[in-house]
Amino acid sequence: MPGPLTLGQIASQLGGRVAGDTGVLIRQVGSLQAAGEGQIGFLANPKYRSQLAATRASAVVLGAEAESLTELPRIVADNPYAYFARVSQLFNPVVLQPAGAHPAASIAASARLGARVSVGAGCVIGEGVQVGDDSCLYPGVVVYPGCRIGARAIIHSGVVIGADGFGIAADGGRWVKIPQIGSVLIGDDVEIGANCCIDRGALEDTVLEDGVKLDNQIQIGHNCRIGAHTAMAGCSGVAGSARIGRHCSIGAGARILGHLEICDHVRVSANTVISHSIREAGTYTGMYPADGHDAWLRNTAQVRHLDALARRVRELEKKFEATGGGNG
Amino acid sequence: MPGPLTLGQIASQLGGRVAGDTGVLIRQVGSLQAAGEGQIGFLANPKYRSQLAATRASAVVLGAEAESLTELPRIVADNPYAYFARVSQLFNPVVLQPAGAHPAASIAASARLGARVSVGAGCVIGEGVQVGDDSCLYPGVVVYPGCRIGARAIIHSGVVIGADGFGIAADGGRWVKIPQIGSVLIGDDVEIGANCCIDRGALEDTVLEDGVKLDNQIQIGHNCRIGAHTAMAGCSGVAGSARIGRHCSIGAGARILGHLEICDHVRVSANTVISHSIREAGTYTGMYPADGHDAWLRNTAQVRHLDALARRVRELEKKFEATGGGNG
Amino acid sequence: MPGPLTLGQIASQLGGRVAGDTGVLIRQVGSLQAAGEGQIGFLANPKYRSQLAATRASAVVLGAEAESLTELPRIVADNPYAYFARVSQLFNPVVLQPAGAHPAASIAASARLGARVSVGAGCVIGEGVQVGDDSCLYPGVVVYPGCRIGARAIIHSGVVIGADGFGIAADGGRWVKIPQIGSVLIGDDVEIGANCCIDRGALEDTVLEDGVKLDNQIQIGHNCRIGAHTAMAGCSGVAGSARIGRHCSIGAGARILGHLEICDHVRVSANTVISHSIREAGTYTGMYPADGHDAWLRNTAQVRHLDALARRVRELEKKFEATGGGNG
Numbered sequence: 001m002p003g004p005l006t007l008g009q010i011a012s013q014l015g016g017r018v019a020g021d022t023g024v025l026i027r028q029v030g031s032l033q034a035a036g037e038g039q040i041g042f043l044a045n046p047k048y049r050s051q052l053a054a055t056r057a058s059a060v061v062l063g064a065e066a067e068s069l070t071e072l073p074r075i076v077a078d079n080p081y082a083y084f085a086r087v088s089q090l091f092n093p094v095v096l097q098p099a100g101a102h103p104a105a106s107i108a109a110s111a112r113l114g115a116r117v118s119v120g121a122g123c124v125i126g127e128g129v130q131v132g133d134d135s136c137l138y139p140g141v142v143v144y145p146g147c148r149i150g151a152r153a154i155i156h157s158g159v160v161i162g163a164d165g166f167g168i169a170a171d172g173g174r175w176v177k178i179p180q181i182g183s184v185l186i187g188d189d190v191e192i193g194a195n196c197c198i199d200r201g202a203l204e205d206t207v208l209e210d211g212v213k214l215d216n217q218i219q220i221g222h223n224c225r226i227g228a229h230t231a232m233a234g235c236s237g238v239a240g241s242a243r244i245g246r247h248c249s250i251g252a253g254a255r256i257l258g259h260l261e262i263c264d265h266v267r268v269s270a271n272t273v274i275s276h277s278i279r280e281a282g283t284y285t286g287m288y289p290a291d292g293h294d295a296w297l298r299n300t301a302q303v304r305h306l307d308a309l310a311r312r313v314r315e316l317e318k319k320f321e322a323t324g325g326g327n328g
Numbered sequence: 329m330p331g332p333l334t335l336g337q338i339a340s341q342l343g344g345r346v347a348g349d350t351g352v353l354i355r356q357v358g359s360l361q362a363a364g365e366g367q368i369g370f371l372a373n374p375k376y377r378s379q380l381a382a383t384r385a386s387a388v389v390l391g392a393e394a395e396s397l398t399e400l401p402r403i404v405a406d407n408p409y410a411y412f413a414r415v416s417q418l419f420n421p422v423v424l425q426p427a428g429a430h431p432a433a434s435i436a437a438s439a440r441l442g443a444r445v446s447v448g449a450g451c452v453i454g455e456g457v458q459v460g461d462d463s464c465l466y467p468g469v470v471v472y473p474g475c476r477i478g479a480r481a482i483i484h485s486g487v488v489i490g491a492d493g494f495g496i497a498a499d500g501g502r503w504v505k506i507p508q509i510g511s512v513l514i515g516d517d518v519e520i521g522a523n524c525c526i527d528r529g530a531l532e533d534t535v536l537e538d539g540v541k542l543d544n545q546i547q548i549g550h551n552c553r554i555g556a557h558t559a560m561a562g563c564s565g566v567a568g569s570a571r572i573g574r575h576c577s578i579g580a581g582a583r584i585l586g587h588l589e590i591c592d593h594v595r596v597s598a599n600t601v602i603s604h605s606i607r608e609a610g611t612y613t614g615m616y617p618a619d620g621h622d623a624w625l626r627n628t629a630q631v632r633h634l635d636a637l638a639r640r641v642r643e644l645e646k647k648f649e650a651t652g653g654g655n656g
Numbered sequence: 657m658p659g660p661l662t663l664g665q666i667a668s669q670l671g672g673r674v675a676g677d678t679g680v681l682i683r684q685v686g687s688l689q690a691a692g693e694g695q696i697g698f699l700a701n702p703k704y705r706s707q708l709a710a711t712r713a714s715a716v717v718l719g720a721e722a723e724s725l726t727e728l729p730r731i732v733a734d735n736p737y738a739y740f741a742r743v744s745q746l747f748n749p750v751v752l753q754p755a756g757a758h759p760a761a762s763i764a765a766s767a768r769l770g771a772r773v774s775v776g777a778g779c780v781i782g783e784g785v786q787v788g789d790d791s792c793l794y795p796g797v798v799v800y801p802g803c804r805i806g807a808r809a810i811i812h813s814g815v816v817i818g819a820d821g822f823g824i825a826a827d828g829g830r831w832v833k834i835p836q837i838g839s840v841l842i843g844d845d846v847e848i849g850a851n852c853c854i855d856r857g858a859l860e861d862t863v864l865e866d867g868v869k870l871d872n873q874i875q876i877g878h879n880c881r882i883g884a885h886t887a888m889a890g891c892s893g894v895a896g897s898a899r900i901g902r903h904c905s906i907g908a909g910a911r912i913l914g915h916l917e918i919c920d921h922v923r924v925s926a927n928t929v930i931s932h933s934i935r936e937a938g939t940y941t942g943m944y945p946a947d948g949h950d951a952w953l954r955n956t957a958q959v960r961h962l963d964a965l966a967r968r969v970r971e972l973e974k975k976f977e978a979t980g981g982g983n984g
Contacts, residue, residue: 028837029837029859030859031859031860034859034860079825079826079827081825081826082825082826082827082832084825084834085823085824085825085827085832085833085834085835086832088834088835088837089832089833089835091835092835092837093835094833094835096782096800096801102762104432104760104762104780106430106432106449106450106467120780121762121780122450122468122762122778122780122796122798124432124448124449124450124467124468124485126424138798138800138819139762139780139798140450140468140778140780140796140798140816142450142466142467142468142485142486142522144424144466144485145424154820154833156816156819156820157780157798157800157816157819158486158523158798158814158816158851158853160468160484160485160486160522160523160544163466163484163485163521163522163544164482164484164519164521166521166541166543166544166561166562167413168413168519168541168559169407169409169410169412169413170407170409170410171407171410171413173557173575174539174557175539175541175557175559176410176413176414176417177413177417177422177482177519178412178413178416179413179416179417179419179420179421179422181356181357181416181420191820191824191833193819193820193822193853194798194816194819194853194855195486195523195545195814195816195851195853197486197521197522197523197544197545197562199522199544203357203358203359203362204359204362211830211831213822213824213831215822215877216816216819216822216853216855216875217545217851217853217873217875217893219544219545219562219563221543221562221580229829229830229831231824231831233822233895234822234853234875234877234893234895235563235875235891235893235911237545237562237563237580237581239561239562239580239598247829252893252895252911252913252914253893253911253929255563255580255581255598255599257580257598258580268618269621270895270911270913270929270931271911271929272618273581273598273599273615273616273618274618275598275615275617275618282620282621283620283621284618284619284620284621284624285618285619285620285621285624285625286616286617286618286619286624287616287624287628287929287931288616288628288631288929288942288943288944289628289631289632289931289942290924290928290929290930290931290940290941290942291632291940291941291942292938292939292940292941293925293938293939293940293941295632295635296940296941296942296943297941298635299631299632299633299634299635300634300943300944300945301635302634302635302637302638303631303634303944303945303955303959304945304947304951304955305638305955306634306954306955306956306958306959306962307951307954307955307957307958309637309638309641309958309965310958310961310965312641312645313641313965313968313969313972316641316644316645316648316972317968317972319648320648320972320975320976323651323979432760434758434760434777434778434795450778450796452760452776452777452778452795452796452813454752468778468796470778470794470795470796470813470814470850472752472794472813473752486814486851488796488812488813488814488850488851488872491794491812491813491849491850491872492810492812492847492849494849494869494871494872494889494890495741496741496847496869496887497735497737497738497740497741498735498737498738499735499738499741501885501903502867502885503867503869503885503887504738504741504742504745505741505745505750505810505847506740506741506744507741507744507745507747507748507749507750509684509685509744509748523814523851523873525814525849525850525851525872525873525890527850527872531685531686531687531690532687532690545873547872547873547890547891549871549890563891565873565890565891565908565909567889567890567908567926583891583908583909583926583927585908585926586908596946597949600946601909601926601927601943601944601946602946603926603943603945603946610948610949611948611949612946612947612948612949612952613946613947613948613949613952613953614944614945614946614947614952615944615952615956616944616956616959617956617959617960619960623960623963626963627959627960627961627962627963628962629963630962630963630965630966631959631962633966634962637965637966637969640969640973641969644969644972644973644976647976648976651979
């Protein structure tokens with residue numbers, strides 16, 4: 001772990017403006033609640049202001065609007081959360097695993113690994129795979145033959161890249177397998193969380209563009225294209241042949257059905273199912289509300305009669321109009 | 329990869345009727361959009377007819393109803409999609425991995441592997457496991473002791489077969505583990521996608537019948553039985569002791585609750601929760617609709633008052649009847 | 657497998673009262689439906705009483721209220737299901753894997769494994785990891801550096817413990833990674849099902865308290881705390897920084913959104929999304945009902961007009977009141 005830095009040294013590396021003692025020594029980051037001597041915290045969300053008053057951190061990163069809320073040595077930054085991320089990167093190497101291939105990894109002779117690539121124990125890299133410089137594959141990642149991964153990738157354990165997409169054709173009550181002859185193409189600066197699956201394409205490639213960030217247990221079906229800098233939270237999934245734009249956010253557990261297009265800058269809320277293409281940026285939600293079980297039972301029983309209910313209301317409206325509707 | 333075939337040679341192997349030049353040489357399949365010289369495409373869905381006009385493929389597979397839409401050399405088939413799958417199999421071996429056990433696989437001495445079985449690096453095959461002829465276990469598959477897998481299975485990376493089912497009994501605020509002494513029994517011609525889990529039975533076996541096809545990240549609980557030729561899309565799940573019939577289709581993200589029965593030929597739509605047994609073939613759906621976030625907020629607030637709303641409508645109907653209801 | 661025991665020997669080890677022949681020899685447990693000579697079944701749920709009449713088991717475990725329903729040799733227990741679990745443990749060792757580290761496991765030199773720990777083939781145990789006595793890691797488990805696991809853990813194949821939480825900060829259309837410098841702390845007597853992911857904390861630890869039981873494919877986000885003796889069914893998930901109380905049950909496919917608190921003794925039904933903190937014990941549900949596809953289409957179309965429907969009903973009520981509302 002890198003040595004301590006003064007607040008002034010941090011600001012000279014990362015920018016921002018120091019208020020208070022520039023010489024205070026910082027060794028590590030921490031939360032406002034748990035940080036102590038030698039640690040720097042951050043305030044990015046006004047709802048945690050009370051934690052700022054109580055913190056025992058040695059310094060704090062915050063925005064100009066919160067600068068006067070504390071006497072602590074502080075760095076004032078335009079985007080305190082991103083700034084804090086960079087401070088943390090100074091003290092904590094992002095990747096825990098050394099460069100090179102672990103002896104217990106299985107790497108095909110024809111695979112091409114870039115400079116400083118790290119491959120953990122138990123990884124299996126198939127024939128013809130390419131991995132760009134400075135990428136890290138944590139233990140137990142499987143990359144099927146022919147897939148390409150860009151530079152600075154972080155691929156967590158249990159990820160499977162390039163397994164066959166789910167291509168089957170019905171034929172007289174049996175299924176005929178459709179060979180999946182596309183591949184997977186992953187851009188630069190992509191992170192993929194533990195136990196995700198990125199299927200190879202049926203005929204062309206499945207593509208994750210630069211800067212895509214995937215949390216754990218995400219399923220990306222064959223032929224999908226995930227646009228640059230789109231982030232997907234845990235357990236979300238994209239069915240085959242869907243195209244998601246750039247700079248989108250897909251919430252945890254959300255699901256994008258197949259053969260859809262989602263334009264750039266769309267936010268899909270957690271546990272929302274997208275069943276039609278989205279052509280306008282914005283936030284889309286579709287979560288059934290939880291309730292006490294008995295209340296749920298009562299209300300949910302009506303969901304299956306909603307159409308009838310709407311017709312009954314229309315009927316009442318019509319009848320009411322026919323009587324003169326209160327104007328008579 | 330196998331060498332090129334003329335259109336006539338393809339039809340003589342697979343059936344169908346050639347229209348146009350039977351001698352055109354085909355080397356690979358492709359989509360109508362991307363195929364070029366030496367490739368054969370297909371048209372199975374009328375909504376892609378415009379692609380047929382524009383394609384640069386050398387030949388195409390289509391149905392009789394579309395035969396006259398193109399001048400290209402073509403094969404007319406009853407089921408163009410299944411036919412195309414078979415053409416693709418001619419040019420692309422379905423399994424990318426050679427027969428035999430990779431040296432980095434761990435195979436118990438008492439395991440019995442059939443002829444031409446392929447076991448990838450990092451696979452772990454427990455004591456007493458049986459695997460039928462021509463099956464392929466991609467890298468990193470774990471099969472717990474005693475499980476049996478039929479012939480021609482394709483098991484993708486990260487699959488876990490035979491882990492303990494979730495059997496716990498509450499006892500004074502603690503949980504007592506119920507040993508899972510059943511096994512897993514998998515029929516012939518089954519494909520299991522990456523990172524799926526098939527739990528062993530609590531007392532008897534968990535069963536996947538012949539021809540079952542599972543996409544990725546599917547969870548099959550203990551004691552389940554999945555009927556022959558049923559297909560399940562990614563991230564779906566079946567809770568313990570459920571029985572699903574033959575020739576069913578379970579959509580992506582769908583979930584079948586425990587101790588249910590679903591009869592043959594049922595289609596469950598994506599993201600649908602089945603909480604009662606289904607005794608009649610057909611398509612079942614239960615997806616909460618997504619909407620713009622603000623509209624969702626407004627509408628979803630009413631879901632928790634649906635029962636009250638229905639009662640208010642009934643009240644209005646009664647009152648209206650009491651006044652003579654527009655007939656007066 | 658341990659040898660046979662008489663019914664009397666079982667009761668002398670586990671308690672309970674024997675009715676009928678105490679000398680009957682039991683070799684194994686079974687379900688009432690499938691058990692035969694030498695097997696003991698159980699009746700815990702009155703709806704299976706008809707199976708009791710028909711069973712060919714040699715003996716049965718049941719509650720006092722059912723004691724007179726059979727002539728079979730029987731053990732009467734307060735909690736027949738938990739009692740049966742303990743009987744099964746007598747005949748079936750809970751863990752199928754021998755103690756010690758498989759040669760195909762990769763264990764960092766600085767890892768500390770307790771007495772009788774079992775580590776399967778393909779497991780990867782990172783630097784500084786601690787594992788308590790009598791724990792079992794099935795093949796293919798990955799534990800990232802610095803994580804701690806208590807005694808008597810059962811960790812099934814494909815589990816990933818300590819991968820980075822999903823911490824990214826938006827900065828000018830790009831994502832900046834926030835180093836995940838917390839760890840994972842797992843108490844005693846925890847079981848974790850196949851292919852689960854437990855992310856390491858962003859700044860402090862992710863914690864699973866004693867006696868937590870997780871089914872397969874569960875995602876636990878960074879900084880979460882799961883209270884003691886809470887059980888979660890398959891494919892459920894907890895987003896980052898959520899805190900779940902003790903003795904909770906989380907149903908299959910349920911999802912707890914981030915930064916929430918759920919108090920002790922809460923039951924969340926299957927496929928329910930919890931989007932607000934829960935401060936009162938009880939059962940909470942939010943499952944959209946499945947229906948025949950056409951009925952669903954009709955009814956679901958109204959969900960997006962519920963707010964308007966409620967306003968129309970209110971309008972009718974007002975108008976009706978204005979006319980004298982049936983009292984005139």
